[in-house]
Amino acid sequence: MITRASTRHRTILKVRDGRWQQTKDTVVVEEPLEIRLATAGDPQSIALATVMRTPGADVELAAGFLFGEGIVRERYDIMTIRYCVDAELDEEARFNTLIVTLRPELDLNLDHIRRLFFVSSSCGVCGKMSLEALRLRGCTPLIDDPTLQVRCSVLAGIDQRVQQAQELFSRTGGLHAAALISFDGQIHALHEDIGRHNAVDKLIGDHLLGGRLDLLRRSVLLVSGRVSFEIMQKALMAQIPIVAAVGAPSTLAVTLAQHFNMTLIGFLRGSSFNIYAGAGRVGEDG
DSSP states (O other): OOOOOSEEEEEEEEEETTEEEEEEEEEEOOEEEEEEEEETTOOOOEEEEEEEEOSSSHHHHHHHHHHHTTSOOSGGGEEEEEEOOOTTSOHHHHTTEEEEEEOGGGOOOHHHHHHHHHHHOSSGGGOOOOHHHHHHTTOOOOOOOTTOOEEHHHHTTHHHHHHHHOHHHHHHSOOEEEEEEOTTSOEEEEEEESSHHHHHHHHHHHHHHTTOHHHHTTSEEEESSOBOHHHHHHHHHTTOOEEEESSOBOHHHHHHHHHTTOEEEEEEETTEEEEEEOGGGEEOOO
């Protein structure tokens, strides 16, 4: 397992009540990660996307990104994920490029995928697509299952518990989190990154590679900050029924939740929150 530093120390000037002090501060690392695609038997790879991320769980990030974009559906669709070791690259560049080799049975036209990806993307590497494009991809509304319900008392304070569990955030104050919460309030998994959508990709990719996609379909996804269309898209692809956010949702995120029968909760702080869609999956106490 290759590990990269997620934080670095920088000399700063701290100003407090007019007093200046030179000190050291811990700053979160942000570096580009290029995701390249290849197929077994073909040594050539193509660059699909470059995402700005915090180093750590890069393999999971790449797998989750490809799953969210609909390029892979199951763990066995991916044969290998490895860092580029080309001799002409310096050491840092090698650890900022991942080559994902897909199984040949997928019979993908990689150049065609790349063209479609960039045409459909309106926000860089996020790959934002319209609701109709999601339907054409095969996404359907989630079914109503009475066992998939979270109680208000479980949601109360979960945002604070997740923040306390964020190791890197406690050191830098500069990272978002994506956490998977069971319906009884247990934190199943937590991933951090400088980007909210990256943290979600790492979380989903972790479960994809570990063969635990079914757990996603019986849990709550909690994200720090706001929730956007691309985060809801990733949750929909993984069939996560309930998405909760500490911040506000966008209008398109709400529309997606309504169209695909997902539960969307915003402004989750302490025991207060807003339900924007799918209120039937939130149970009252008492």
